[in-house]
Amino acid sequence: MSAVVITVTSGKGGVGKTTATANISTALAAMGKKVVAIDADIGLRNLDVVMGLENRIVYNLVDVVEGTCRLRQAMIKDKYLPELYLIPAAQSRDKTALTPGDMIELTNQMREDFDYILIDSPAGIEQGFKNAIAPADRVLIVTTPEVSAVRDADRIIGLIEAEGKYSSDLVVNRVRVDLVRRGDMLSTEDVVDVLAISLIGVVPDDESIIISTNQGRPAVLQNGSLAGQAFRDIAARLTGQTVPFMELDGHDSFMKRLSKLFKL
């Protein structure tokens, strides 16, 4: 076994990196993969609460790197899935507590034991971002369909491209079907057209994300959640499956229109 390291990043903050990391990690583990999710947002720890594991933290990422504990001691076992682990971020430290070399060394220690290592990156283009992408085999860039978020995504894509060694894919999050339909939101096609990188997922703006975050139980574990389905689709695509994209642009497919017409 040799893990694929996937870093989830963005230019702008608050676009859904942590939500995406928690959901994609959980979905991969639900597919039977061995997964570890690392919160690399030092000082702004969040992945633990989104995964519902905040009460189990003893050690964190910085403790491992500084040798305060062994790697296994900082790995928190998930509540819902047997093959999912979280390494939480340090809360009372900042990004200078880590180097890109630390992240490469840490992931190398785990590559043999896991199928996927996901890294939740801080936003922006500074040290924390560099730490998070250093060990990546693949990078997922999250954006919302808004001018400022897409602009910042472009900047990140430029930086990642300049490094030249990554394969990066785009996740468009918080798409609002009603707004796209009436022409008041950039469509996924617009965003892909402007950024010119490959698309790996389209996630609707969905209240089930807020509810599942309140509960600390990722939306992918809920059957009725549309956003959960979108994240499960991303996980499936990461494993190499071909999954059609959800229609969120208000251009109903012919079949859907037909079934609406006949109330099927």
Next chain:
Amino acid sequence: MSGFFSWLPGQKKTNSRDVAKDRLQLVLVQDRVNLSAQQIGEMKDELIEVISRYVEIDRDGIDITLTRSGRQSRLTADIPILGARH
């Protein structure tokens, strides 16, 4: 003028999605070459200035644009030449 006619049926209303996409395209071109709109304007003026030193050009027909295709930025200049400089 366009304001006066905009109530007419068939007049295409520009929605905020189109405005967003246009603004985004423009700002990304500027970001990628790291030049402000003003600097791009100056570059165009200098370009025209250099070319008109060699040939007589039609200043009204000039079209110089900075665009992108894929992740590549491109400067395209369409400058009609009237004839030789005398």
